[in-house]
Amino acid sequence: MATTTGAVWGRAEQQDFRSRVRGTLLGAAVGDALGGPADALTLEEIREAHGPEGLLDLTTGHGRRGTITHHTQLTLFSVDGLIRAQVRRDTGAWHPPTDLHRAYLRWAATQRDWGPDERRAEDGWLAREEWLYTRREPTRPLLIGFGDEHMGTLDKPKNPAERGPEAVARSAPFGLLVGWEPQLVVQLAVECAAQTHGHPVGYLSAGAYAVIVHGLARGESLDGAVQQALALLAVRPGHQPVSAALQCALGAVRQGMPSPARVAELTGDGTADGLLAAAVYCALVGEDVRHGLCLAVNQSGPSAAAGALTGALLGALHGETALPPAWIAELEGRPTILELADDFAMEMTQGPALHGPAGSAPGWLARYPR
Known part of the structure; x- marks a missing residue:
């Protein structure tokens, strides 16, 4: 496997x-869009609204079909922050958690401002996308965590009691750093999750999820990627609930036909470890992407997060062409998601040609200012 540090990538690679980058980002977004309208509903209410089999297709949320929530918004800013971190690497002032924090503060501005400030060229192109300037149920930990310039760290995390799934749901892009060693992927995801979710369950779930995506993006099996995550978690204090949840997900695969009851059992009270386990289970047992996503969102817990997590796993595993085309066609923000995905893939595979000792591309640096 080529690396992000200058090794040559073949064309097929x-x-x-x-395809895996596109699959990850589109999969996360379409799962988010599928589950978003069911987020506040119990399974019984979902079935009352959509029939005895539950939610099997995109439905209206925020005025139209296919709308995303804050999970997708933040995932896109995660990608933006990672690209900016790679570009800043040339300057010698390289600290990816800080670059990600700056990206998340740009997301926070979309939640309070009427629209982009065209005078702020340093914000880059994503922060000038007007469709992102809308509130899509951002949770209190997110608004508090990114409510000021202070960055939470593992030593002094924001919201130290918070175990919710929001940090996990923005962490798939860290797994797309395929040239990084797995333990470094875990560390970056954990540090960035602590900016809003300071409980070990919250930030270790994010690290585990990121390294599972990392394995899939490198062509490993889902089961193998989960086993690697378990090995990397084992050395971290407070890992036991997250490790136990992943073990339960693997065990549930062998316990009969997939069912909403099994998903509900794994999800538990909707904390990060439960949503991670449910997503892994749904991705493992789904007959195809559509089945896996529907299994994930038809539950009484956080359906949007479950859909987003499951969709990113399936997209990283199978690539973009495995995603349901009818759903992708209706997905809000699809042009932006594809543009950002392709920029990320180009930066990771051809970064030295865009900014390096031989020169730089002015258009690229305008998109992703240092």
Whole structure:
């Protein structure tokens, strides 16, 4: 496997990687869009509204079908922050958690401002996308965590009691750093999750999820990627609830036909470890992407987060062409998601040609200012 540090990628490798990046981001977004309208409903209410089999298709949320929530918004800003971190690497002032924090503060501005400030060229292109300037149920831990300039760290995390799934749901892009060693992927995801979710369950779930995506993006099996995550978790204090949840997900696969009851059992009270377990289970047992996503969202817990987590796993595993095309066609923000995915893939595979000792591309640095 080529690396992000200058090794040469073959054309087939580049195409496969781009498909997995697109699959991850589109999968997360379409799962988010599928589950979003059911987020506040119990399973019984979902069935009352959509029939005895539950939610099987996109439905209206925020005025139209296919709308995303804050999970997708933040995932896109995670990608933006990672690209900006790679570009800043040339300057020698390289600290990815800080670059991600700046990206998340740009997301926070979309939640309070009427629209983009065109005078702020340093914000880059994503922060000028007007469709992102809308509130899609951001939770209190997110608004508090990114409510000021202070960055939470593992030593002094924001919201130290928070175990919710929001930090996990924005962490799939860290797994797309395929040239990084797995333990570094875990560390970056954990540090960035602590900016809003300071409980070990919250930030270790994010680290485990990121390294599972990392394995899939490198062509490993889902079961193998989960086993690697378990091995990397084992050395971290407070890992037991997250490790136990992943073990339960693997065990549930062998306990009969997939069912909403099994998903509900794994989800538990909707904390990060339960949503991670449910997503892994749904991705493992789903007959195809559509089945896995429907299994994930038809539950009384956080359906949007469950859909987003499951969709990113399936997209990283199978690539973009495995995603339901009718759903992708209706997905809010699809052009932006694809543009950002392709920029990320180009940066990771051809970064030295865009900014390096031989020169830089002014258009690229305008999109992703240092």
